[in-house]
Amino acid sequence: MIEVRNLTKKYGDKLAVNDISFKVEKGEILGFLGPNGAGKSTTMNMLTGYISSTSGEVLIDGIDILEEPKKAKSKIGYLPEIPPIYIDMTVEGYLSYIYDLKKCKLPRKAHLKDVCNLCKIQDVRGRLIKNLSKGYRQRVGLAQALINNPPVLILDEPTVGLDPNQIIEIRTLIKKLGKRHTVILSSHILPEIQAVCDRIIIINRGEVAADGTADEIAKNITNKHKMTLRIEGPNHTAEDKRVIAEAIRQIDGVKYVRADMEREKGVYDYDVETDGKTDVRRAINKLCMDKGWNILMLQLSDLTLEDIFLKITMDEGLDKAGSAKSDKSKPRIDLKTSADGKLSAVQEDEEETENSFFSEESDENDGGEE
Amino acid sequence: MLAIYRREMGAFFTSGVAYVFLAVFWLFSGLFFYGGVIGSGTTDTSSLFGSMFLIVLFSVAVLTMKLLSEEKKNKTDQGLLTAPISLWDIVLGKYFAALTLFIIAESIVFVYAFILNYLGDVLWTPLLGNYFAMLFLGAAFIAVGVFVSSLTENQMASAVLCILALLGLYLSEMFVSGFENGNKFQKAVYFVVSKISFYSRYIEFTRGVFSLPSVVFFISAAFLFNFFTVKVLEKRRWS
Numbered sequence: 001m002i003e004v005r006n007l008t009k010k011y012g013d014k015l016a017v018n019d020i021s022f023k024v025e026k027g028e029i030l031g032f033l034g035p036n037g038a039g040k041s042t043t044m045n046m047l048t049g050y051i052s053s054t055s056g057e058v059l060i061d062g063i064d065i066l067e068e069p070k071k072a073k074s075k076i077g078y079l080p081e082i083p084p085i086y087i088d089m090t091v092e093g094y095l096s097y098i099y100d101l102k103k104c105k106l107p108r109k110a111h112l113k114d115v116c117n118l119c120k121i122q123d124v125r126g127r128l129i130k131n132l133s134k135g136y137r138q139r140v141g142l143a144q145a146l147i148n149n150p151p152v153l154i155l156d157e158p159t160v161g162l163d164p165n166q167i168i169e170i171r172t173l174i175k176k177l178g179k180r181h182t183v184i185l186s187s188h189i190l191p192e193i194q195a196v197c198d199r200i201i202i203i204n205r206g207e208v209a210a211d212g213t214a215d216e217i218a219k220n221i222t223n224k225h226k227m228t229l230r231i232e233g234p235n236h237t238a239e240d241k242r243v244i245a246e247a248i249r250q251i252d253g254v255k256y257v258r259a260d261m262e263r264e265k266g267v268y269d270y271d272v273e274t275d276g277k278t279d280v281r282r283a284i285n286k287l288c289m290d291k292g293w294n295i296l297m298l299q300l301s302d303l304t305l306e307d308i309f310l311k312i313t314m315d316e317g318l319d320k321a322g323s324a325k326s327d328k329s330k331p332r333i334d335l336k337t338s339a340d341g342k343l344s345a346v347q348e349d350e351e352e353t354e355n356s357f358f359s360e361e362s363d364e365n366d367g368g369e370e
Numbered sequence: 371m372l373a374i375y376r377r378e379m380g381a382f383f384t385s386g387v388a389y390v391f392l393a394v395f396w397l398f399s400g401l402f403f404y405g406g407v408i409g410s411g412t413t414d415t416s417s418l419f420g421s422m423f424l425i426v427l428f429s430v431a432v433l434t435m436k437l438l439s440e441e442k443k444n445k446t447d448q449g450l451l452t453a454p455i456s457l458w459d460i461v462l463g464k465y466f467a468a469l470t471l472f473i474i475a476e477s478i479v480f481v482y483a484f485i486l487n488y489l490g491d492v493l494w495t496p497l498l499g500n501y502f503a504m505l506f507l508g509a510a511f512i513a514v515g516v517f518v519s520s521l522t523e524n525q526m527a528s529a530v531l532c533i534l535a536l537l538g539l540y541l542s543e544m545f546v547s548g549f550e551n552g553n554k555f556q557k558a559v560y561f562v563v564s565k566i567s568f569y570s571r572y573i574e575f576t577r578g579v580f581s582l583p584s585v586v587f588f589i590s591a592a593f594l595f596n597f598f599t600v601k602v603l604e605k606r607r608w609s
Contacts, residue, residue: 048452052608074454084449100373
């Protein structure tokens with residue numbers, strides 16, 4: 001229904017959208033996800049023919065938007081970020097104007113009534129738009145997009161400015177519309193996308209960073225299954241760490257083991273990556289039983305959409321900042337900061353204990369804190 | 371085009387621009403009518419039309435200032451540019467709405483003619499000739515105004531720019547009037563300025579010359595500036 005091929009947009013030297021390609025099938029609800037300034041709105045503006053592309057093409061139902069703009073545009077209902085409403089008109093007058101503008105052939109009265117009912121604005125039809133609240137204006141904007149029943153709906157952040165009840169209403173409405181229309185929806189609100197969309201495209205820095213259902217994306221991003229283990233060895237020393245890591249590495253299906261920092265006294269965490277096919281948890285358990293080690297924690301790190309989003313959109317920024325340290329233990333930033341806190345606490349203690357003869361005291365203090 | 375035309379006509383009245391425009395236009399034409407026609411005991415309305423040139427200039431700027439600048443500022447142009455219509459539909463819809471209001475305003479002269487009818491014989495030929503001359507002048511001015519309005523997001527800037535552009539053309543004519551018998555360069559400047567002048571072409575009509583080239587000039591200017599406006603909208607899309 002919608003096909004985008006190698007779409008690129010440059011503003012002067014700045015590359016706003018870089019070589020985006022995707023396809024949307026009929027009846028699909030596609031979610032555009034991305035941080036602010038990622039190129040969501042620019043892409044949508046190109047899809048609707050508001051701005052041109054620098055290169056690449058957009059086909060709506062097989063019609064090129066730049067070659068046959070009128071025909072292609074008649075198939076699109078567009079709700080831009082700021083609804084294109086004239087505030088000095090009444091809702092009725094405005095929708096009637098849009099009806100004329102789109103050269104709608106459906107019976108006027110019945111169609112406008114349907115649309116108003118759908119967007120729940122029938123009770124404000126006679127009022128001037130400037131007297132309406134943001135939520136109502138947004139719904140008038142949506143109503144405007146629905147006039148003439150376009151097969152494609154493009155909605156740029158449709159729930160901005162709505163209260164929670166209205167958000168839920170609009171989401172259900174969009175889901176309902178998805179049965180008859182092909183919908184592209186942009187948002188930076190993750191639960192919204194997850195609740196409404198069949199498929200998600202994550203855009204970052206003008207490029208498609210991920211494309212697929214939430215599960216697919218999660219799989220692709222994590223690639224392999226990851227887990228974090230905390231195993232207590234017999235000696236509580238760094239030697240344990242080496243032995244345990246080596247032993248886990250021997251297990252079938254384990255691809256990568258990395259001993260992490262000391263979380264408890266003499267006990268280390270291990271980041272384990274598997275090939276994704278074998279479940280190694282039982283094997284690890286057995287190994288520990290045989291060797292007499294204790295598993296204190298086993299945590300599967302399956303990423304939620306939120307993690308994925310953060311991972312995709314933050315990665316580059318962090319890399320660019322050049323902090324390899326934060327990259328290392330990114331999945332547990334919270335823990336890390338607390339670990340930092342501990343570290344600094346330890347250091348302070350040490351300074352104090354250096355003043356007061358014994359270093360053992362510092363250990364006690366440390367233990368007490370944990 | 372018709373949808374936009376109708377909306378703009380409505381917007382002129384709801385925003386009050388139409389009332390201001392009509393009030394100013396009718397007030398001054400009334401003054402000129404009273405002072406220049408009735409006051410001097412004639413039934414020839416030509417002097418009224420001659421005096422109206424500057425009023426038309428200023429009032430057209432007010433009439434057209436928000437036509438496109440407001441759309442851009444409020445981002446309602448997104449609705450227009452993504453609707454299944456052409457850029458010409460948008461520009462002409464707005465242009466003809468303004469032109470209609472202008473025609474309504476200048477048709478006040480028929481009321482004056484009606485008044486004159488009681489005082490003596492109305493000279494219909496110069497009145498009609500002048501009426502159409504002013505119509506063509508307005509058509510050209512409005513096109514310039516719409517064009518200027520497409521360049522900016524600010525209504526006031528649009529109005530000031532429009533007045534500056536039109537007044538500039540008008541004043542340049544005064545400025546080069548001494549060049550007619552000057553050296554070659556001065557003659558060349560005079561030639562160019564007098565060819566693109568709105569004022570002297572218009573004033574010709576009030577002296578009783580219905581000049582067809584001038585009619586063609588005004589219509590061409592109207593077309594040209596509407597064409598420029600379309601190009602501005604198109605360029606914005608491609609930038």
